[in-house]
Amino acid sequence: MKKIINDPADFVDEFVEGILLAHPELVKTPGEDKRILVRADAPVSGKVGIVTGGGSGHLPLFKGYVGAGLCDGVAIGNVFSSPSSAQIHEATRAVSGGAGVLYLYGNYGGDVFNFDLAADLAELDDIETRTVLGRDDVASQPRERATDRRGVAGILFAFKAAGAAAERGDDLEQVAAVAEDIIENTATMGVGLTPTILPTTGKPSFELAENEMEIGIGIHGEPGIHRGELESADAIVEHILEPLATDLSLTEGDDVAVLVNGLGATPLEELYVLYRKVHQMLSAKGITISKRYIGEYATSLEMAGASISLLKLNDERLALLNAPARSPFFQEA
C-alpha cells in the first residue's frame, strides 16, 4: 500500500485540517469537532440550509461542495463510513437560518440511519428538516426500484441545483422538490479498473484480475453488472451510455448535462477520450449537451476508473446549474 499519509488513524482529521488551513475564507468548523464543516458565513439568516455528509475518501465529495450556492454544511465520517448522528445534528444547528434544513446525501444504510436520528434531534430544536437521497446508480437497481438505488457522482447535479434554489430564496418544500426532481432525472453508471486500498486496513476494496474491468461498480467497490476483459474506451461508453439513455427515456431533441467523473487514479486525458465518445453518441441520437463537467467530482481514493452521469435538462434545471456557486473545489462564475 503506497499512500502519502501519516498514521492511518489520523488520515481523515489531517486532510480536514488541511482543508480548514487552506480555505478559511470559504469554510469553517462551527465547534470543537473538525468533522463538521460549514460555509464561512453560516448560518445564513432566512435561507434554507442544506446539510450533506457521508464517508471520507470521495473528495471532492462531500466536503468539497460546501459553499455559496451549494451545500451549507457537511458531517464527515471515517473512510467509507457514515458520520455520527451527533455530528449531523451539530451541522444542522450550525447552518439553520430559521427556514429549515434539507438533508441531501447518498442512499447508504449507515448514512440514512444517522441522518434520520439527527432529524429527530433537530425536531427537538424546532428545526424542520426534509430528506432527499442521491439515488442515481442505475447499475444498482432497475428503474422500477429506483428509490433503492445507491447514490454516486450524479448527486453533484442535486447539490448544485438545490443550492441555487436555496440561494434564490426558495422555501424548504421547494428546495426539496428541486433536489428530488434532479435526482429523478439523473442516471449514472461507472467502470472500475483497479480497487481502492483502505488506509486503515491496507486491504483492497475488491479484487479484479490484471486484464479485467467491472461495469456498474459502486464507489466503494460494490458489485456491478458486468465483469469481463478490459475493453476500449469507446466500447466502455457504449456499455454505459445506452442503459443511461434508456433509463431517462431520452429521445431526439432532448437536452442533457453530462458528468464524466474520474474515480481517482484515471488521468484526465482518459476522461476526455470518454467524453469524446459520449458526445459522438449523443449527437448521433440528436441529443444536445448543454452543460458538461469533466474531471474528478466524486472519487474512491485511488481507484482507477470513471463514471458517466446524465441529467435530463429543461430550462429550469439548466438555469439552476448555471447559477453562481463557490466552494474550495467547485466554482461556477
Added chain:
Amino acid sequence: MKKIINDPADFVDEFVEGILLAHPELVKTPGEDKRILVRADAPVSGKVGIVTGGGSGHLPLFKGYVGAGLCDGVAIGNVFSSPSSAQIHEATRAVSGGAGVLYLYGNYGGDVFNFDLAADLAELDDIETRTVLGRDDVASQPRERATDRRGVAGILFAFKAAGAAAERGDDLEQVAAVAEDIIENTATMGVGLTPTILPTTGKPSFELAENEMEIGIGIHGEPGIHRGELESADAIVEHILEPLATDLSLTEGDDVAVLVNGLGATPLEELYVLYRKVHQMLSAKGITISKRYIGEYATSLEMAGASISLLKLNDERLALLNAPARSPFFQEA
C-alpha cells in the same frame, strides 16, 4: 497496463478532440491540425500572445492553460514528446495580434530545439518572439546552475502571471520580464511512488520497489535526489520543503504562493495532508501563504506522487496571480 483508451496511437488525437468538443466556447483549433489549440478569440489584436507546448500526458499542463488571462495557444506533442516546429509556428501565427509572441514552456531539449526553430520561422513572418523557460525543479540542478533546471509544475505561476501581464497590455519585453521574474522566484520538488505506463509501449517510465519512494523525481520519471523507503507524509514534506525554502532564501516575514500538485493517481485527500504540513512548517518559520493551489495542475498520467512548489511573492506577483483568468481547467474569478 490498464487504461481507458482506444488504439494507443490515437490517444492524443482523441483526448484533444474531446477537449474541443467539450469547450468550443473557450478553445479552438486554428487550422486542420488538431495538435494546435488557441483561445477561442485568438488572435487578440494588440496583445502580446503567449504560446506554450510540450509533450502530452501532463493534463491540465499544457493545453489546460489556454484561455483569457493565461496562454493564447499551445502546440501538443505525443506523450512525453515535443510538438514539431511547424506546429509551434502555426500556433504562433494563430495567436499573433501584432505585439509579438512569448514562448513559455518547460526546459527540455526537444522542446527547446523545436521552439527555437519555430522562432526562426516566425521571424520570417515578421513576428517578434521571446523565450522564457520553466526551470523550477530544484532537484535537477543546484541554484548556481538554475538555468539548466528542468521545468515542472511551477510553470503554472508563470502562465498565470505572464498571462495577466499580457492581458493588461504589457509589451513583449515586459511580459517576458514578468515570466522570468516568476520563474526565478519559483522552486519545486516532487516525490514519486509509482511509475507512469506509456500508452504506446505499455512500459513503465521507471521502476520503484513496492516500499520505495523517490524524492526529486521529474514529471517523466527523471531520476531524483533520494530513493528510499516510503516515509510518512510529514517526513516527505520535511524532505522537500527545506531545500525549497533554502533555494528561495525565504526568511521570516516573507510571503509565498504554494502549489501542492498531484501527479495523477494520488487522492486529493493526500494532497491536503501534505498541505497541512506545508502550512505548519511555513507558519513556524513566520512565512505567510497568501495564495494556494491544491489539486492536479501538472501530472504524469497515472503516476502516484506529488510535488510542492513555492513562489516568493511581492505585491506585484500576488496581484498578477489574483487577476481574472479562464480556461477549460483553470479559473480565477
